[in-house]
Amino acid sequence: MDFYGFYTGKIFDAYQYLGAHTEKTGVTFRTFAPSASRIAVIGEFNDWQESEMNKVYDGNFWECYIPEAKPGQMYKYRIYDRNGNPVDHCDPYGFGMELRPNSASIVRDMSKYKFKDSKWMQNRSDCRKKPLNIYEIHFGSFRKPSDKTDDWYTYEEMIDILIPYLTENGYNYLEIMPLNEYPCDESWGYQATGFFSPTSRYGTADQLKAFVDACHKHGIGVLMDFVPVHFAVDAYGLANYDGTALYEYPNSAVGVSEWGSCNFMHSRGETRSFLQSCANYWMSEFHMDGIRMDAISRAIYWQGDPARGVNLNAVEFLQYMNQGLKNLHPSAILAAEDSTSFPKVTDPVSQGGLGFDYKWDMGWMNDTLDYFRTGPEYRTDNYHKLTFSMMYYYDSRFLLPLSHDEVVHGKATIMQKMSGDYDNKFPQARALYMYMYAHPGKKLNFMGNEIGQLREWDEKREQDWMLLNYPIHKGFARFMKDLNQLYLEHSALWEKDYEADGFQWIDCHQEANCIYVFERNSKKEKIISLFNFSDHEQMYELKLPGVTSLKELLNSNLEIYGGTQKNLNTAITLKNDRIILTLPPFSAVYYTPEA
DSSP: OOHHHHHTTOOSOGGGTSEEEEOSSSEEEEEEOTTOSEEEEEEGGGTTOOEEOEEETTTTEEEEEETTOOTTOEEEEEEEOTTSOEEEEOOTTOSOBOOTTOOOEEOOOTTSOOOOOHHHHHHOOOOTTSOOEEEEEOTTTSSOSSSOTTOOOOTTHHHHHHHHHHHHHTOOEEEESOOEEOSOGGGTTSSOSEEEEEOTTSOOHHHHHHHHHHHHHTTOEEEEEEOOSEEOOOTTTTTTTTSSOSSBOSSHHHHBOTTSOEEBOTTSHHHHHHHHHHHHHHHHHSOOOEEEETTTHHHHBGGGOGGGOBOHHHHHHHHHHHHHHHHHOTTSEEEEOOOSOOTTTTSOGGGTSOOOSEEEOHHHHHHHHHHHHSOGGGTTTTGGGTTTHHHHGGGSOEEEEEOGGGSSTTSOOHHHHSSSSHHHHHHHHHHHHHHHHHSSSEEEEETTGGGTOOSOOOTTSOOOGGGGGSHHHHHHHHHHHHHHHHHHHOGGGTTTTTSGGGEEEEEEEETTTTEEEEEEEOSSOEEEEEEEOSSSOEEEEEEOTTOOEEEEEEETTBGGGTSSBOSOOOOEEOBTTEEEEEEOTTEEEEEEEEO
């Protein structure tokens, strides 16, 4: 390991030196704990008795070789602070951990599994000019084998459960909420103890590799949530690791997050190397196709509050990490969950940016959901909530998310958010999703949204798949499937997402009628999208110079989706570049024009 690079926060491979590494026989254990007075390894291989670790290099690193240790065995580091008080810790760089409430690390042989996805890896891209339709899941609650809280399908079992669902329903990327080990189910993985350990809830590291490999075989990219801002407070984890604040701030005023967890101290080179190596580890060892970084606003600003000012050390860390990751993995995707207006989040680091490929458009999400939450009689006054996003859209490369955060903690599901009674929610949700998929930007949808889930997400329960027994939910699921497939197949909806000539308003001044019309373009096609978000049928004159006819590509009001129109209208003739259309309430339609 480059020790100078480790101390200065420049390396991305610290996990290849630190942690538990299998040899031909035995295991070498190494940890970084500069303030410890003494450290021993305890584990299954020595009956949990102390095997002394020795100081190496400059005395801040500790090492021992145990010939009896084998892959699959549990271990901990017993770390004595300066006063001789011991605390048993899991390995910060450990490649496996026990299921909570237990906390031992597990020796893993990371060289055993051999990937078979070379073709995918060679052809992979960041999807800048390609479709990116992401299905976000919590791995343990997509489906469950039983009603027991602690009963989950394994990584390997999910190969035959999840992958066919994704391919059938038109999703080409999967985003998984954090798979690092974590002690509290309710944190969903966002308060980690084992940053390098795939959670044992669903199996082993090799089983996760097999799952990712299978996704790639079927043309599905895999993204994973990564948490570079904070970590769990559990005494066996990173907190006060060597008896001092090694990874966190020593001052609680900035050291404790709004979630009660410990904030990483990004000014420390050792912390930077830890996090950079962790991000690289998931992409290198598990062939993850990218990471979505959580709570970036809390890194950019002190405690996430712009009034407190920019945390320059954390910003510099993000820049260096992103630039390094893109050098190592040019085709991987780096996405930022950032709700602030901090500039240049998706600009290259060389141009003063943070170096992300995409930024979640939280403004679009909030404005859009607020609009559809508002009663139709008030939408006239809120008309420009749906046009505002295009005023700032080209400031960043945005991704449009309807994520897990929008369907928990009393916020109601996407379907529930639609104004009005049960029957009126479905046509509005269909129109909402057609607006979302026609709007520039890559797409992300959380599991359950596509079947019109009416119960807020609960990590202890699987999705309400029995809803598909009801015609209105079955129709909505069919609609989402058709919309997803159409999105993947039509370049006008994604090729020029971030180019000004890829989008054009045709009519955005129908305030009194809640009608919107715009055009999406690619090199080979145009798609015209028309929306009536009012609660009544309207006549609308569409003017399209040079167009002689229109063909419906998708109509939210089809009977098969729960609407009233029997079939798509494949030939709509314009006269003198004009046509008067009848727009059902809460409806949307895509057209392809012909000259």
